[in-house]
Amino acid sequence: MAMIVGGVGTTHVPSIGKAIAEKKHNDPYWKPFFKGFDYVHYWLARTRPDVAVVFYNDHGLNFFLDKLPTFAVGAADEYRSEDEGWGIPVSRPIPGDAALSWHLINALVADEFDVTMCQDMLIDHAVTIPMALMWPGPVWPVRIVPIEINTVQHPLPTLGRCLKLGRSIGRAIESYPQDLRVMVVGTGGLSHQLDGTRAGFINKDFDALCLEKIVSEPEALTRYSVHDWVSLSGSQGVEFLNWIAMRGAMTGRVSELHRNYHIPISNTAAATVVYDNQRQMQRKAA
Ligand code: DHB
Ligand code: FE
Numbered sequence: 001m002a003m004i005v006g007g008v009g010t011t012h013v014p015s016i017g018k019a020i021a022e023k024k025h026n027d028p029y030w031k032p033f034f035k036g037f038d039y040v041h042y043w044l045a046r047t048r049p050d051v052a053v054v055f056y057n058d059h060g061l062n063f064f065l066d067k068l069p070t071f072a073v074g075a076a077d078e079y080r081s082e083d084e085g086w087g088i089p090v091s092r093p094i095p096g097d098a099a100l101s102w103h104l105i106n107a108l109v110a111d112e113f114d115v116t117m118c119q120d121m122l123i124d125h126a127v128t129i130p131m132a133l134m135w136p137g138p139v140w141p142v143r144i145v146p147i148e149i150n151t152v153q154h155p156l157p158t159l160g161r162c163l164k165l166g167r168s169i170g171r172a173i174e175s176y177p178q179d180l181r182v183m184v185v186g187t188g189g190l191s192h193q194l195d196g197t198r199a200g201f202i203n204k205d206f207d208a209l210c211l212e213k214i215v216s217e218p219e220a221l222t223r224y225s226v227h228d229w230v231s232l233s234g235s236q237g238v239e240f241l242n243w244i245a246m247r248g249a250m251t252g253r254v255s256e257l258h259r260n261y262h263i264p265i266s267n268t269a270a271a272t273v274v275y276d277n278q279r280q281m282q283r284k285a286a
Pocket of ligand 2: 012059126188189236239
């Protein structure tokens with residue numbers, strides 16, 4: 001059976017792609033951020049996932065404001081990216097796992113999540129930057145299942161709904177008959193606002209609260225409305241919806257193995273976390 005080996009949360013700021021291309025890892029501006037990935041690399045080398053289920057938000061590459069699904073699941077054998085205009089190199093294509101995708105889609109629909117199914121789906125910086133951060137070498141040794149959550153065009157799904165989506169995914173992964181090691185990823189966040197008079201807004205105290213509660217008591221975060229979230233975390237801080245779905249997918253006993261929090265990367269409070277997911281002890285046969 002498939003098992004969920006743990007989770008990673010990371011920002012997806014596009015300028016990271018430029019810093020990687022220009023090898024700025026040891027620049028004073030970038031070093032405190034990139035150093036936060038040393039542990040991620042160690043954990044990935046030790047944990048060896050086969051598949052990454054990636055909760056992310058599309059920023060206008062595959063979906064646009066004219067048609068924007070609340071939840072969409074990729075079901076392709078390969079995902080390509082394209083130039084989004086950030087001036088960063090276009091990512092290599094990433095292999096998919098269409099059989100696992102269909103298993104997840106079937107389970108989600110059975111759980112009454114009406115998702116958009118995408119057999120052809122472009123992935124943007126919200127997937128490709130985390131991949132490049134997690135696996136800095138020439139090979140990305142996982143297949144992916146990208147799961148898009150709308151954080152762009154209001155009304156957005158609630159935190160509670162995204163937690164439930166994650167839980168449904170977690171149960172579905174664990175009912176998949178193949179022996180796969182699956183990691184879950186949540187990208188974006190934490191607090192940031194790119195537009196309007198509050199552009200540059202960051203809320204360190206609220207981020208700290210989120211990083212505590214997401215491990216120990218994710219339900220506590222669901223009492224915040226999306227509008228509360230915009231005021232506390234910024235208009236793009238709502239990308240935390242991807243993180244809470246990632247947390248929901250971890251169905252075991254979750255603990256924080258690693259946390260790096262650095263302000264700012266571009267306009268964003270950049271958090272990098274690794275969570276362990278200990279499977280609950282199987283009940284002994286009577
Ligand atoms: C930035 C942050 C984002 O989440 C994004 O999608 C694009 C840009 C930034 O801080 O520059
Ligand atoms: Fe973003």
